[in-house]
Amino acid sequence: MENVPPQSRALAEEIVKISSVGLAGPYNVMLRSPVFAERMKRLLDYLRFDTSLPKRLNEFAILIQGRLWTSQVEWYAHYPLALKAGLPQSVADDLKANIRPRGMQPDEEIVYDISMALANQHTVSDELFKRGVAILGEQQLVDLVAVSGTYVTVAMLLELGGESSPADKPLPFPEKPR
Incomplete structure (x- = not known):
């Protein structure tokens, strides 16, 4: 916190x-552009807490981007949230193994x-x-695309900042070289 510019404190x-990773993860990089950080935080608040998508599907969409980007922090932070929201562990684990998840519900x-x-x-x-x-409706479909695109941005920010999961935890994707 002592390194954060006064306008971003x-x-x-x-x-x-609200962050499970504190000022690490994407926030470390975002705070270097204070106006962007403020606006992105508000967007993330909507997409994480107020979106029209059911939490289970929202977290699944985030995990999909985390897998596509081999994003250690996204997976580390959102895997437990997805399971808590009701995403079957087998679906998340198949995704992590980089295979089309078996046994998915239609939604x-x-x-x-779509992702x-x-x-x-x-x-x-x-x-x-x-x-x-037909399955999601227009608003949920738009929110799905918004969360997916936003978490591509988050993955890019994490990559730019060289962020990884906590040092005392195993990497979700050990195959990704750093």
């Missing part, structure tokens, strides 16, 4: 109250399929879009 104190499948289509093909087919709207 109040925000840093807010972050410490989990649409979150996975993967956007990440890999940078498009969503008309059929996938219609399925997404």
